[in-house]
Protein backbone atom coordinates (compact mmCIF):
# COMPACT_ATOMS: atom_id res chain seq x y z
CA UNK A 589 0.00 0.00 0.00
CA UNK A 590 1.19 3.46 -0.87
CA UNK A 591 1.65 6.00 1.90
CA UNK A 592 0.07 9.29 1.01
CA UNK A 593 1.59 12.69 1.50
CA UNK A 594 0.11 15.59 3.36
CA UNK A 595 -0.14 17.33 -0.02
CA UNK A 596 -2.38 14.50 -1.28
CA UNK A 597 -4.67 15.11 1.68
CA UNK A 598 -4.65 18.85 0.97
CA UNK A 599 -5.55 18.15 -2.65
CA UNK A 600 -8.40 15.87 -1.52
CA UNK A 601 -9.73 18.66 0.73
CA UNK A 602 -9.59 21.16 -2.13
CA UNK A 603 -11.57 18.76 -4.31
CA UNK A 604 -14.18 18.20 -1.59
CA UNK A 605 -14.57 21.95 -1.17
CA UNK A 606 -14.99 22.36 -4.92
CA UNK A 607 -17.83 19.79 -4.98
CA UNK A 608 -19.44 21.18 -1.82
CA UNK A 609 -19.49 24.56 -3.60
CA UNK A 610 -20.80 22.99 -6.78
CA UNK A 611 -23.76 21.47 -4.90
CA UNK A 612 -24.26 24.61 -2.84
CA UNK A 613 -23.70 23.03 0.57
CA UNK A 614 -23.18 26.44 2.10
CA UNK A 615 -24.98 25.74 5.35
CA UNK A 616 -22.79 22.74 6.13
CA UNK A 617 -19.69 22.85 8.24
CA UNK A 618 -17.39 20.20 6.80
CA UNK A 619 -14.15 19.25 8.44
CA UNK A 620 -11.47 16.89 7.26
CA UNK A 621 -9.37 14.33 9.06
CA UNK A 622 -6.37 12.53 7.71
CA UNK A 623 -6.72 9.16 9.33
CA UNK A 624 -4.76 6.01 9.92
CA UNK A 625 -7.40 3.34 9.50
CA UNK A 626 -7.62 0.49 11.92
CA UNK A 627 -6.21 -2.56 10.18
CA UNK A 628 -9.03 -4.70 11.56
CA UNK A 629 -11.73 -2.65 9.88
CA UNK A 630 -12.71 -3.10 6.30
CA UNK A 631 -10.67 -0.38 4.69
CA UNK A 632 -11.96 2.47 2.61
CA UNK A 633 -10.12 5.34 1.04
CA UNK A 634 -12.50 7.87 2.55
CA UNK A 635 -15.64 7.95 4.63
CA UNK A 636 -18.10 10.40 6.14
CA UNK A 637 -19.71 10.84 9.50
CA UNK A 638 -22.37 13.53 9.54
CA UNK A 639 -24.74 15.16 11.95
CA UNK A 640 -27.65 16.40 9.87
CA UNK A 641 -29.34 18.41 12.63
CA UNK A 642 -26.31 20.62 13.09
CA UNK A 643 -25.22 20.38 9.46
CA UNK A 644 -21.81 19.18 10.46
CA UNK A 645 -19.87 16.54 8.60
CA UNK A 646 -16.45 15.06 9.00
CA UNK A 647 -14.81 13.52 5.99
CA UNK A 648 -11.99 11.11 6.70
CA UNK A 649 -9.24 10.38 4.22
CA UNK A 650 -7.09 7.31 4.64
CA UNK A 651 -3.35 7.94 5.03
CA UNK A 652 -2.71 5.01 2.74
CA UNK A 653 -3.78 4.49 -0.83
CA UNK A 654 -5.71 1.24 -0.51
CA UNK A 655 -6.26 0.62 -4.21
CA UNK A 656 -3.81 -0.43 -6.86
CA UNK A 657 -0.99 2.10 -7.17
CA UNK A 658 -1.72 2.54 -10.87
CA UNK A 659 -5.03 4.08 -9.82
CA UNK A 660 -3.32 6.75 -7.75
CA UNK A 661 -4.12 9.81 -9.87
CA UNK A 662 -5.40 13.30 -9.22
CA UNK A 663 -8.51 12.41 -11.18
CA UNK A 664 -9.24 9.49 -8.84
CA UNK A 665 -8.68 11.59 -5.74
CA UNK A 666 -11.16 14.09 -7.19
CA UNK A 667 -13.53 11.20 -7.90
CA UNK A 668 -13.37 10.06 -4.27
CA UNK A 669 -14.00 13.63 -3.10
CA UNK A 670 -17.06 13.82 -5.36
CA UNK A 671 -18.34 10.55 -3.93
CA UNK A 672 -17.91 11.68 -0.32
CA UNK A 673 -19.75 14.95 -0.94
CA UNK A 674 -22.60 12.94 -2.48
CA UNK A 675 -22.61 10.88 0.71
CA UNK A 676 -23.02 14.09 2.74
CA UNK A 677 -25.98 15.08 0.56
CA UNK A 678 -27.60 11.67 1.02
CA UNK A 679 -26.79 11.29 4.70
CA UNK A 680 -30.12 12.42 6.05
CA UNK A 681 -32.13 9.95 3.99
CA UNK A 682 -30.08 7.17 5.48
CA UNK A 683 -30.68 8.39 9.01
CA UNK A 684 -34.42 8.72 8.42
CA UNK A 685 -34.69 5.32 6.81
CA UNK A 686 -32.81 3.66 9.67
CA UNK A 687 -35.13 5.29 12.19
CA UNK A 688 -38.41 4.56 10.50
CA UNK A 689 -38.13 1.58 8.27
CA UNK A 690 -37.06 -1.95 8.67
CA UNK A 691 -33.90 -1.68 6.59
CA UNK A 692 -30.39 -2.89 7.22
CA UNK A 693 -27.34 -0.61 7.11
CA UNK A 694 -26.08 -2.76 4.25
CA UNK A 695 -29.11 -2.24 2.06
CA UNK A 696 -28.97 1.49 2.77
CA UNK A 697 -25.31 1.63 1.84
CA UNK A 698 -26.10 -0.16 -1.38
CA UNK A 699 -28.98 2.19 -2.20
CA UNK A 700 -26.84 5.25 -1.45
CA UNK A 701 -24.08 3.93 -3.68
CA UNK A 702 -26.51 3.34 -6.52
CA UNK A 703 -27.42 7.04 -6.39
CA UNK A 704 -23.76 8.03 -6.07
CA UNK A 705 -22.94 5.97 -9.18
CA UNK A 706 -25.69 7.69 -11.16
CA UNK A 707 -24.22 11.07 -10.17
CA UNK A 708 -20.66 9.89 -10.87
CA UNK A 709 -21.59 8.65 -14.32
CA UNK A 710 -23.41 11.84 -15.18
CA UNK A 711 -22.15 14.91 -13.33
CA UNK A 712 -18.61 13.81 -12.51
CA UNK A 713 -18.06 12.21 -15.90
CA UNK A 714 -19.01 15.34 -17.80
CA UNK A 715 -17.78 18.11 -15.47
CA UNK A 716 -14.69 19.94 -16.73
Ligand SMILES: [Zn+2]
Nearest residue numbers: 671675701704
Ligand atom coordinates in the same frame (compact mmCIF):
# COMPACT_ATOMS: atom_id res chain seq x y z
ZN1 LIG B 1 -19.71 5.61 -0.30
